[in-house]
Amino acid sequence: xxxxxxxxxxxxxxxxxxxxxxxxxxxxxxxxxxxxxxxxxxxxxxxxxxxxxxxxxxxxxxxxxxxxxxxxxxxxxxxxxxxxxxxxxxxxxxxxxxxxxxxxxxxxxxxxxxxxxxxxxxxxxxxxxxxxxxxxxxxxxxxxxxxxxxxxxxxxxxxxxxxxxxxxxxxxxxxxxxxxxxxxxxxxxxxxxxxxxxxxxxxxxxxxxxxxxxxx
Numbered sequence: 001x002x003x004x005x006x007x008x009x010x011x012x013x014x015x016x017x018x019x020x021x022x023x024x025x026x027x028x029x030x031x032x033x034x035x036x037x038x039x040x041x042x043x044x045x046x047x048x049x050x051x052x053x054x055x056x057x058x059x060x061x062x063x064x065x066x067x068x069x070x071x072x073x074x075x076x077x078x079x080x081x082x083x084x085x086x087x088x089x090x091x092x093x094x095x096x097x098x099x100x101x102x103x104x105x106x107x108x109x110x111x112x113x114x115x116x117x118x119x120x121x122x123x124x125x126x127x128x129x130x131x132x133x134x135x136x137x138x139x140x141x142x143x144x145x146x147x148x149x150x151x152x153x154x155x156x157x158x159x160x161x162x163x164x165x166x167x168x169x170x171x172x173x174x175x176x177x178x179x180x181x182x183x184x185x186x187x188x189x190x191x192x193x194x195x196x197x198x199x200x201x202x203x204x205x206x207x208x209x210x211x212x213x214x215x216x
Contacts, residue, residue, distance in 0.1 A: 049067070049068045049069060049070050050062055050063065050064075050067035050068060050069050050096065051069045051070075052069065052070045052071075052072060053069065053070075053071060053072065054071075054072055054073055055071050055072070055073050055074065055075040055089065055091075056071045056075055056089035056094070056101065057075060057089070058071075059071070059094070059101050061096075062096025062098075062101065063096075064096070065096060065097060065098045066095065066096065066107070066111055067095070067096045067111075068093055068094065068095055068096075068108065068111055068112070069093070069094045069095075069096070069101055070092070070093055070094075071089065071090070071091050071092060071094065072091060073091050074088070074089060074090040074091045075087075075088070075089050076088035076089050090103075093108045093112075094108075095107050095108050095111060153216070154173055155173075155177075155214070155215060155216050156169075156171040156172070156173055156177070156215040157212060157213070157214055157215070158171070158212065158213040158214075158215065159212055160210050160211055160212070160213065161210055162210060163208040163209050163210045164208050164209075164210075165204065165205045165206070165207055165208040165209075166202060166203070166204050166205070167181075167191075167202065167203045167205075167213060168200070168202050169200065169201050169202070169203070169213060169215070170199065170200045171199060171200065171201065171215050172199050173198075173199065173215065174198050174199060175198055176195045176198065176201075177201075177215040177216050178215070178216050179193055179201065179203065179213055179214070179215050179216075180213070180214045180216075181203060181211060181212070181213045181214075182211050182212050182214075183209050183210070183211040184209070184210050184211050189205060189209065189211065191203040191204055191205040191206075192204045192205075201215075
């Protein structure tokens, strides 16, 4: 798309370009492009422009970076010739940079030559969860801990010197120990064991005898 600078003096209809048209400090278009530009401005086409307004102050914020806007008249005071001195905003094209409308010759030229790009699309839905990774290798076995101290197990030996068929034993072991009974000849004798509580027990036999009871 050919672009000429402010040295141009004629528009499409061969009328003299007035001061308001020449106020665009960056550029305006040659005769073969004036009609297309005017059609876009007049018909509100969004191929090139996002909006048109009476002047710069009337622009609303742009929707997408790279979109164009056209100011139909200038505003402010031009205290530097052909520049944005002071509050001066000339008529012409502006491009949205994401925060404000700016006059950038190169960016506006590219936008008008190739058409403006679309805005950034919305974020798509989250994808499905990926497959579970493979299990890692088994770690090295830790070193063996030190051996603990041997537990001290208290025992109690009951000496039944007087023959009896009912032995009453107070052992004070604070538990229900296992019991082995032997008679005076060393033979094992079985009886009915009754734990009275955790510190005493009675053993009933079929006949009276004397011997020993080992409580572990």
